[in-house]
Amino acid sequence: MPPVENALLEAVRRLEKSVAPRTDAGVVAVAPVIDAWLPGGGLARGAVHEVLAADAGAATGFVAMLAGRCRGPVLWLSPARAARPYPPGLAAFGLSPEALVVVQAEAETLLWAAEEALRSPAPGAVIFLGAAVDLTAGRRLQLAAEKGGGLGLFLRPDAAQPGASAARTRWRVGARPGAAGAPHALAPPRWRLELLRARGGRPAAWVADWSGAALAEPQRLAA
Numbered sequence: 001m002p003p004v005e006n007a008l009l010e011a012v013r014r015l016e017k018s019v020a021p022r023t024d025a026g027v028v029a030v031a032p033v034i035d036a037w038l039p040g041g042g043l044a045r046g047a048v049h050e051v052l053a054a055d056a057g058a059a060t061g062f063v064a065m066l067a068g069r070c071r072g073p074v075l076w077l078s079p080a081r082a083a084r085p086y087p088p089g090l091a092a093f094g095l096s097p098e099a100l101v102v103v104q105a106e107a108e109t110l111l112w113a114a115e116e117a118l119r120s121p122a123p124g125a126v127i128f129l130g131a132a133v134d135l136t137a138g139r140r141l142q143l144a145a146e147k148g149g150g151l152g153l154f155l156r157p158d159a160a161q162p163g164a165s166a167a168r169t170r171w172r173v174g175a176r177p178g179a180a181g182a183p184h185a186l187a188p189p190r191w192r193l194e195l196l197r198a199r200g201g202r203p204a205a206w207v208a209d210w211s212g213a214a215l216a217e218p219q220r221l222a223a
Contacts, residue, residue, distance in 0.1 A: 028069050028151055031208060031215040034193070038169070039200040045070075047168035048118070048138070048145050048152035052159065054174030058191045060085075061093045061210065062173045063127050063153045068094030070124030070151050075117045076102045077110060077128040093210065099124075111137055118144035118152050125151040132156060138166030162196075170196040176207055193218070 027042030029035055035042045043049055043066060053059035067074045074095060076085055082104065087097035101123075105113050107130065114128040118141060126145075133141070133154075145152040158172060172194040178187025187209075194205040208218035 028066055030066070031218050033218050033220065034195075034206060034215075037195070037201065037204055037220075039198060043151065044168055045151050046146045046149045048142050048154055048166070050154045050156065050162075050165055050167035050170040052157070052162055052170070052172040052196075053155060054158045054172050054192070058175040058189065059155060059173040060090075061189060062171075062191060062193070063155050064090040064093040064095040065210070065215075066151065066153060067125035067127055068096065068099075072099070072122065072124030072150075073101050074099050075123045075126045076100060077113050077117060077126065078102070078104050079110060079129065080104045080106050082129060092212075094213070107131075111141075114152075114154075115140055115144045117148075118150065119148050121148050121150070123148070123150050125153060127153045127155060129155045132159070132163055135164055135166055142166045142168070165197070169198045169201075172196055178209070188212070188216070191215075192221075 026046075027035070027038075027040050027044055029042050030038070051059050051063055068090075078084070084102060084104070085100070087100055090100065091097055103113060110128065110130055111133065114126065117123060117126045117128075141152065141154070154167060162170070174192040176190040176192050178190045189210040190207065191210065192205065192207055195201070195203055197203060205221040206218040207221060208215040210216070
C-alpha cells in the first residue's frame with residue numbers, strides 16, 4: 001500500500017481509538033433563517049454537501065465555519081500540490097487548529113482517502129478538495145458518510161454547469177463588498193450563499209456578514 005494511504009489509515013485508526021462515540025444532533029446549524037429553509041432544520045450529518053467556490057476565500061471560510069461546529073477532529077484532504085490550509089485563518093471562522101488533521105495526496109488517491117475518512121466514525125467533519133466527480137463516485141462518498149455519521153464537505157471550483165451530483169445539498173459561495181464603516185477599517189467578511197439544490201428542499205440565496213462568531217442576520221435574496 002502506498003505511503004500516503006498507510007499514513008491516512010494509521011491517522012484514522014488513531015482517531016477512532018481516542019475519540020468518544022458521537023452524540024451530536026443530526027444536523028449542523030448554519031444560521032437560524034437558513035436552517036429554517038433547509039429540510040431537517042440544518043445541514044444533515046451523515047451526508048456530503050458540495051460547495052462551489054465562486055470565491056476561494058469566502059468558500060473556505062464557509063466550510064471552516066461549518067466544520068468548526070462539529071465535535072471532534074476535522075480531516076482536511078487536498079491535492080498534493082495544492083496550498084496547505086492556513087490554520088490561523090481557519091480559526092477566525094471557528095475551526096480550531098488543534099482539531100485539524102491535514103492530508104495531501106495525488107488526485108488518484110484523494111477520492112479513496114475521502115471515502116475512507118467519511119466511513120470512519122471518528123472525524124466530526126471531513127473537508128475534501130478536488131474537481132467534479134461522477135455520480136458513481138459521488139454515491140460511494142455519500143454511502144461512506146452515512147456509515148460514518150460525520151459531516152462531509154466537498155469543496156470544488158465553481159462552474160457554470162456543475163453537472164449532476166449525489167450530494168445532499170449543493171451550494172455556491174461567493175464574496176460581496178463589506179458594509180461601509182469607519183475610514184480605513186476592515187469590514188466583516190460578507191458572503192453570498194446560494195443553495196443551488198437540496199434533497200427535499202428548494203433553492204434560495206442569502207447575503208450574510210460573518211460577525212466573528214456567527215452569520216449575522218442573513219438576508220434572503222429575491223428569486
